[in-house]
Amino acid sequence: MSLDHTTDAPPLTERIAPGTATDPPVETGATDGDVTVTVDGDEVTVPAGSTLLDAIEATDTDETVPALCHYGREGIGHRSECRTCMVETERAGVVPSCSRSARDGDVVSTDTDDAATARSVNLDLVLSDHNLRCTTCGKNGRCELQDAAIDQDVDEPRYGVLDDRDAYEPLDDSSSFIQIDRNKCILCNRCVEACNDVQVEGVLRMEGSGTDTRIGFQSDAETMDDSTCVSCGHCATVCPTGALVEKGIEDATTIPLPGFTQKNSIGRTYESEHRSKGPMTPKKRDEMPEQAKGEPAKTERSPEGREWP
Secondary structure, eight states: OOOOHHHHSOOSSOSOOTTTTOOOOOOOSOSSSEEEEEETTEEEEEETTOBHHHHHHTSOOSSOOOOTTOOOBTTBOOOOSSOTTEEEETTTEEEETTTSBOOTTOEEESSSHHHHHHHHHHHHHHHHTSOOOGGGOTTTTSOHHHHHHHHTTOSSOTTOOHHHHTOOOOEEEOOSSEEEOGGGOOOOOHHHHIIIIISOOOOEEEESOGGGOEEEETTOOSSTTTSOOOOOOHHHHHOSSSSEEETTSTTTTOOOBTTBOTTTTTOOEEEEOOOOOOSOSHHHHHTSOGGGOOOOOEEEEOTTSOBOO
16 A cells, blocks of 8 residues: 555645755865865865865964854854955965865965955954943853954954944844844854754744844744744854843843943843743644733833833
């Protein structure tokens, strides 16, 4: 007896868009074996398919080459979004090392003036669009952007800071599980990849364009609590900054200052009453009895705790 799986089998997932964050392929000069690369005068052998960043990390270089949009595990990375990993090669000049394939005979320099300037400029561009009030951040002391700025001896970003432009977005504190602070987001895309391509939940997406680009929700929800998030926490795990933090530790490493907290350093905050909303996906919610679909009320509050009209 044969079974017709095409008519009776339910769909494996709901309507989501997995693969939307899939990295561009890294073209390599070899399909198998090893390649030998010279990094700052030292030869290193790496497997075919490796990137220049892999070769750099396999050597003991004096220069720090940050790669803020590169995670390096679970297939997350090499998107060349932040361009903080620039190095100089004899073959192609200054290139992003996280997405440039390692070819046999490549000669790479991390310490040339052009490479160092490129990394410095791009790091300052990232910092200029970031909430730099680090003492009020739950990732203070364990932030990859903060580490990169310290390693590069950044005193003040050459292009100004977010605070100069008074352009803070509201803090999304609506979820009982994950807090979103888009003012700390560097648009590295790690969370979108973790959500879509690793967990295959299809909750997050990149939306907007230019200076309006931001992390949003595939369901067009306004807040995390209204989204189809299943609270797996993987987005917060891969986030290099304090843009996504698990609730309960969002203030774990903040430095208490009188009258100055994470929330009132930003402005408005989206909050909820944190009542359980039951099943997390629209399909499951549609299957619930009507009386069980209670929605938690959303409140937008000012820094002083007053409700906004």
